[in-house]
Amino acid sequence: MQIWLNLVLAVQLITAGIMIGLVLVQHGKGADMGASFGGGASGSLFGATGSANFLSRSTAVCAAIFFVCTLALAYFGNLGGSTRDSSASSASVLERAGAASAPAAASAAVVGQIPTAPVAASATSAVSVSK
Numbered sequence: 001m002q003i004w005l006n007l008v009l010a011v012q013l014i015t016a017g018i019m020i021g022l023v024l025v026q027h028g029k030g031a032d033m034g035a036s037f038g039g040g041a042s043g044s045l046f047g048a049t050g051s052a053n054f055l056s057r058s059t060a061v062c063a064a065i066f067f068v069c070t071l072a073l074a075y076f077g078n079l080g081g082s083t084r085d086s087s088a089s090s091a092s093v094l095e096r097a098g099a100a101s102a103p104a105a106a107s108a109a110v111v112g113q114i115p116t117a118p119v120a121a122s123a124t125s126a127v128s129v130s131k
Helices: 002-025 054-083 086-090 093-108 121-130
Strands: none
16 A cells, blocks of 8 residues: 555656646747737737647646546545544544644643743843843
8 A cells, every 4th residue: 555655656746847847848828029019819818829739738648647646645645544543534634633732732821821932041141241
């Protein structure tokens, strides 16, 4: 199971890097100087569109692989929660984090007392030296 998780994560990271590179290499629709003055973009709202070239199709394939890997990682992440005890797996991550930190925060805080910031020893010695 751990091997599959690592494999899917590696494929997702490689796909994300390739997709970033493909997007950066592609030529934008409004990159021409004439496009800023209204030339060439009169046919449609976002500019003239042609057939999809190799870069745009490769980007679409990488995006699909990235999406499938993301769904697989979400599935594997949720699958790991079923092996834990049933009370902890039914709660969300935020509820579990709040339940774990709530007793520590309640015992540390004293009701009716305003906490003050600690004074550093070096700050008080610096004040006494400068006098």
